[in-house]
Amino acid sequence: MAFEGLSGRLQSIMSKLRGKGKVTEADVKEAMREIRLALLEADVNFKVVKTFIDRVKERAIGQEVLKSLTPGQQVVKVVNEELTELMGGQESKLAVASKPPTIIMMVGLQGAGKTTSSAKLARLLSKQNKKPLLVAADIYRPAAIKQLEVLGEQLGVLVFSLGDKENPVKIAQAGIEKAKKEQFDTVLIDTAGRLHVDEQMMDELRGVRKVAEPDEILLVIDAMTGQDAVNVAESFHREMELTGVILTKLDGDTRGGAALSVKAVTNCPIKFVGMGEKADALEPFHPDRMASRILGMGDVLSLIEKAQEAVDVEKAKELEKKMRSQKLTLNDFLDQLQQVRKMGPLEDMLAMIPGANAKALKNVTVDEKKMDRIEAIIQSMTSHEKDHPEILNASRRRRIAMGSGTSVQDVNQLLKQFQEMKKSMKQMASMMKNTKKRKGFK
Ligand code: GDP
Numbered sequence: 027m028a029f030e031g032l033s034g035r036l037q038s039i040m041s042k043l044r045g046k047g048k049v050t051e052a053d054v055k056e057a058m059r060e061i062r063l064a065l066l067e068a069d070v071n072f073k074v075v076k077t078f079i080d081r082v083k084e085r086a087i088g089q090e091v092l093k094s095l096t097p098g099q100q101v102v103k104v105v106n107e108e109l110t111e112l113m114g115g116q117e118s119k120l121a122v123a124s125k126p127p128t129i130i131m132m133v134g135l136q137g138a139g140k141t142t143s144s145a146k147l148a149r150l151l152s153k154q155n156k157k158p159l160l161v162a163a164d165i166y167r168p169a170a171i172k173q174l175e176v177l178g179e180q181l182g183v184l185v186f187s188l189g190d191k192e193n194p195v196k197i198a199q200a201g202i203e204k205a206k207k208e209q210f211d212t213v214l215i216d217t218a219g220r221l222h223v224d225e226q227m228m229d230e231l232r233g234v235r236k237v238a239e240p241d242e243i244l245l246v247i248d249a250m251t252g253q254d255a256v257n258v259a260e261s262f263h264r265e266m267e268l269t270g271v272i273l274t275k276l277d278g279d280t281r282g283g284a285a286l287s288v289k290a291v292t293n294c295p296i297k298f299v300g301m302g303e304k305a306d307a308l309e310p311f312h313p314d315r316m317a318s319r320i321l322g323m324g325d326v327l328s329l330i331e332k333a334q335e336a337v338d339v340e341k342a343k344e345l346e347k348k349m350r351s352q353k354l355t356l357n358d359f360l361d362q363l364q365q366v367r368k369m370g371p372l373e374d375m376l377a378m379i380p381g382a383n384a385k386a387l388k389n390v391t392v393d394e395k396k397m398d399r400i401e402a403i404i405q406s407m408t409s410h411e412k413d414h415p416e417i418l419n420a421s422r423r424r425r426i427a428m429g430s431g432t433s434v435q436d437v438n439q440l441l442k443q444f445q446e447m448k449k450s451m452k453q454m455a456s457m458m459k460n461t462k463k464r465k466g467f468k
Contacts, residue, residue, distance in 0.1 A: 028282050032067075068282050110317040111313075120270075120297065131243045132217060133244070134258075135222070157210050159210040161201030161215045162186065164194075166190075217234055250275045271297065272296075277302045298311055354448055355413045356412040356444060399436055
């Protein structure tokens with residue numbers, strides 16, 4: 027997970043401060059020295075680190091912090107606020123053209139994740155009931171056009187292409203024409219990258235920019251490349267006047283330096299972050315939530331949003347009814363498990379829970395394999411068995427274990443867990459009934 031090292035170190039520095047009833051100027055200075063080292067080790071640009079530390083120090087050593095009733099907490103608050111500010115303060119939303127279509131030009135080096143991010147962004151826009159058109163103007167990277175077409179098809183987003191023989195300027199122009207004619211409200215142009223920043227690429231991009239007149243020029247950079255990503259952003263910004271950055275591969279074990287430096291160095295806000303290879307792994311970037319996550323203060327808002335996206339409200343209502351009447355079946359159990367898993371890897375979700383700090387998380391190994399086994403076992407049952415698990419005798423259990431590639435013990439264990447869950451639901455239901463009675467509900 028990104029930021030793991032930084033997060034762990036900042037949290038231990040912060041918890042030392044928090045625990046103190048009285049914080050002296052020397053304590054703050056010592057903490058700042060440690061934070062400085064932690065940031066440098068996380069590959070944050072050294073100038074950025076210096077400015078950050080100076081700002082925090084100035085505020086934290088102020089009388090109102092040290093003389094307050096909870097000085098430790100106040101210092102943590104200052105660090106959190108300054109970390110948020112460093113990453114851009116507030117969420118920076120996409121521009122919308124006053125006269126559609128809104129034109130978004132995607133730029134970046136090869137391999138940064140430009141094509142993937144274009145498709146992910148198109149998906150995000152479709153989910154907001156927009157009608158995006160993807161324009162395949164990366165004519166150099168072998169298979170980039172095909173890749174975009176395949177992604178577009180999976181996501182139900184139209185991809186416009188003229189093959190790899192036309193020049194990108196012409197492709198962009200024709201794509202925008204099509205969007206205007208056919209009432210697409212957003213055009214996403216996937217341009218060609220190179221292995222390094224070079225003049226030919228910039229010339230070509232300037233050509234596309236001239237005809238496309240984009241509302242947004244988004245640079246896609248790879249978080250795993252650390253300070254290199256920041257240097258790339260600086261060069262692109264100088265040449266192209268970027269409007270924002272998409273930082274990809276934040277799901278990997280990047281030390282996080284790029285995320286913390288790019289806004290301060292280029293003054294370009296991070297608008298989205300890529301959190302995985304799948305099409306739904308692109309999130310709007312919220313500096314405040316990211317700062318809280320890094321400091322182990324959780325990110326409940328993102329967790330709720332993920333749940334809202336993954337959970338089917340109708341199904342949830344149905345489930346609640348069944349829980350009350352104690353008619354829960356293994357089918358419901360499986361459904362529930364699958365909905366939770368749609369929210370993403372459990373470890374990522376745990377990191378969003380306040381108090382679940384990096385150190386504690388190290389001791390929790392979420393056994394995704396065990397979840398796979400549970401799914402396989404339930405899927406190997408007949409519908410009748412799922413609704414009536416009490417008929418599962420020894421021979422049925424053997425058959426299910428064979429069919430799911432598990433053991434009879436695994437099947438037994440799952441059934442036992444399910445029975446226990448039903449039992450606790452029964453208790454809960456009767457508790458709820460009693461409370462309602464006491465409160466005079468009908
Ligand atoms: P392009 O050359 O910039 O168009 O790069 P691609 O879109 O083809 O992406 C390069 C590789 O990075 C592909 O294998 C993608 O699946 C992968 N990738 C892109 N974004 C992410 C991300 O956020 N997380 C992870 N783990 N992989 C990503």
